[in-house]
Amino acid sequence: MAGVALEHAILVSLLEQPGSGYELARRFDRSIGRFWTATHQQIYRVLKRMETDAWVTAEEIDQDGRPDKRRYSVATPGRAALTTWLREPVQPETVRHELAVKIRGAAFDDAAGRAALISEVERYRADHETTLSRYLAGEQRDFPDAAELDDGQRLQHVVLRGGIDYERMVLAWLDDVLDTLHNLSR
Amino acid sequence: MAGVALEHAILVSLLEQPGSGYELARRFDRSIGRFWTATHQQIYRVLKRMETDAWVTAEEIDQDGRPDKRRYSVATPGRAALTTWLREPVQPETVRHELAVKIRGAAFDDAAGRAALISEVERYRADHETTLSRYLAGEQRDFPDAAELDDGQRLQHVVLRGGIDYERMVLAWLDDVLDTLHNLSR
DNA sequence: TCATGCTATGAAACTAGTTGCATATCAACT
DNA sequence: AGTTGATATGCAACTAGTTTCATAGCATGA
Known part of the structure; x- marks a missing residue:
């Protein structure tokens, strides 16, 4: 249950x-x-x-x-x-981060595979950029005045802020990933 | 496939x-x-x-x-x-964030339920604090000198940095959540 | 000697989630 | 008249993942 x-x-x-x-x-x-x-x-x-x-x-x-x-x-x-x-305890999250598997897997692929991964990370990054824009637009639309919100809206807003924080974190990390991929030795 | x-x-x-x-x-x-x-x-x-x-x-x-x-x-x-x-495209992530559901659900629970949620968020926060410490200790242990790493290690390291970034983001967001829960009107 | 706990593997049953297909209404456009 | 696309619901088959239980070797300590 x-x-x-x-x-x-x-x-x-x-x-x-x-x-x-x-x-x-x-x-x-x-x-x-x-x-x-x-x-x-x-x-x-x-x-x-x-x-x-x-x-x-x-x-x-x-x-x-x-x-x-x-x-x-x-x-x-x-x-x-x-x-x-x-009121039941929150279950531990089950993480499934395919991109992370592929990044570690890149150690076992050649230059062509790494080039393909870089393209893929760039595409992935663009998707997250779009998602962030959508969240920010939604925030402007649904929560324009923070002082005017009822409890339900405040709770929805804090969850949305979590999504925004997540997307920003992902974008910064993907820049780190791209930098790492571009600077591998072989 | x-x-x-x-x-x-x-x-x-x-x-x-x-x-x-x-x-x-x-x-x-x-x-x-x-x-x-x-x-x-x-x-x-x-x-x-x-x-x-x-x-x-x-x-x-x-x-x-x-x-x-x-x-x-x-x-x-x-x-x-x-x-x-x-070399196949990365599939879109399937997100399952139970805590976020419970936070939005708190709008439909009473004061006792919200108090329970606050405790639960605090416990959840402590778990993520522990996870972050573990990641940071692992980083010190496995990647002490960034200049000395081979490609495989660099890729493992960038994935670990993603984990660290994620945990830091979650901790900051949970503080935001706790602040929001403490300041609801009813 | 007995209990506990870690190492090590696995079967069976169940629950959750995905994929592909099928059906139907109606609007808008060609 | 025919096609496309959005709305709207659903079945069947499959794949993935969880839970419960079972087995067994060996170490450690009470």
Whole structure:
């Protein structure tokens, strides 16, 4: 039970704003995706289980000009399950940093492989540059006046600042990586 | 094929130093674990598959005072597979940041829940403080003189610096989180 | 002698997550 | 009329990862 967290990420997202599986999938590509990734298939499957367990309730919405959708809201048992989970210890993070593996692996590749890695790091760096810009734009848009925020917004803001800090750290480190790769002896 | 990376993390680790499944598991708790986590069961299973595929070869080692072990080394097909993988594009990271979910979830919990979260963040912070100390001690031990390093060591060092940067960023952010949690209105 | 603990490997069952495919509505453009 | 693209949901098969349990050698200390 402890580690099963997609349910809980969905509960938080639905408490912030009820929505359909499709909308959740888009949020997981945007804001929630900063700290929890999930595909739409996984989201639909988990939503179905959560509905069976009465953690959420669904409401059929007829839409003009679009297919119907099912809007989910958090029910009392779901909210209780979230509270229980919130008070459990945070599990140690499981890190999967593929680029770090490739950097150490570069010791066992030739000059062509290292050149390829440098290009790849540059592309990767550009992606993170884009992500940082997106976060900063989102911060301007959603949290323009720090004094005017309610508690929920303050908590969302501090998580966003974590994303911004992370991206800045990554960019600085990637510069260090590029410098190291350019200055290898062979 | 692209995302299957535990094999490749194992290949890098075995190229840096041949070893048994048990030794690999310990490395994955230590140095490699900085950027790729894995349990011993997963490592044993993957090693078996890699042996079947002739990516690695095993050698039975009789040990005095300890159970026998199987020392694995990377074979030519494994090295070729690593080279192929190294030149593939880096997959986007899949982020799973449970603490961030709990922080946003705190908006839907009461004062007691927030107090529990503050304690949890403090404990989490202490863990990261320990991790940073361990990294810094490892840096002193393994890379005392930056001018004397060969390419493999330089690459290992830049990855370790990434870990150090990450831990420092996390600690600063956790201070921000604690400050935010202490200053919520209700 | 017995308990504890580290070394060392592994099976079996389960849970989580990914990939590929399928279906359907409707808008906008060609 | 046909294509493209966004919205919207879902199944089936597969792959990856976790958890629980089991086994065994040998050292150390109570």
